[in-house]
Amino acid sequence: MRPTLSLIRREFSAYFFSPIAYVAIALFLTVTAYLFCLTLLMLTERGPDGVSYSMELLVNNVPFWLVFMAIPPLLTMRLFAEERSTGTLEMLLTAPVRDWQVVFAKYVACYIFYVLMWLPTLLYLPVLTDWKWWTLECGIDPWPIFTTYLGVACAGAMFLSIGMFVSSMVKSQMVAALIALFISMLFVVVGIWRPDLDTSDLPYRILFYFTVPLHFERNFGRGLIDTRHLILYGTVAFLGFFLTIRSLESRRWR
Secondary structure: OOHHHHHHHHHHHHHOHHHHHHHHHHHHHHHHHHHHHHHHHHHHOOOHHHHOOOOOOOOOEEEEEHHHHHHHHHHHHHOOOOHHHHHHHHHHHHHOOOHHHHOOOOHHHHHHHHHHHHHHHHHHHHHHEEEEEEOOOOOOHHHHHHHHHHHHHHHHHHHHHHHHHOOOOOOOOHHHHHHHHHHHHHHHHHHHHOOOOOOOOOOHHHHHHOOOOHHHOOHHOOOOHHHHHHHHHHHHHHHHHHHHHHHHHHOOOO
């Protein structure tokens, strides 16, 4: 357990020495701050120009998903690709730790940093819920906000796992980021492209199941939790974790 915790601390602290991490945080907070201000304006509008849910505009916006899709590849591209390019991966694999511990430590450190990026957005919640501290009441239902953050946490776990697996397969960080971004697009692009399909057709139901923005538009952003989406996120995250371990194990036999 102690070696795993040491690896987690090592990987987490490494983010604060990388300029890419600060660029990702700045880009993410800039976009979310803009969407927050836009949400405040839309919440006061009436009729078709307004929004019904406090997080509706945030998660149904193309800029948000473009940034959301780009953040995981930026955070995961260095996890193993940097180790392979510098030659330190072989030293790490010969250390008295198992392969799954190495993968687990890197993934946990990356996920903690991902959660850390979202923490400043919690400052928006009192305004979005119209929190009245003198009565300890919310003027707006806070449940859609909770479900949105739940969806963000689970979807992020899936995308980070994909990026980590890709990083374990290549030596170049840039190549790792581009491949992970391309794979992530498969789960996002339909929600941005919005093909004209009948919602009762089988192709639409299949696309809906795999398209993350539609999950937030129809469910998480409205305060609904669909376990099918959580199963998808968990399955892909576990698969990426498993394949990353196999990728490291294969290097021992080369």
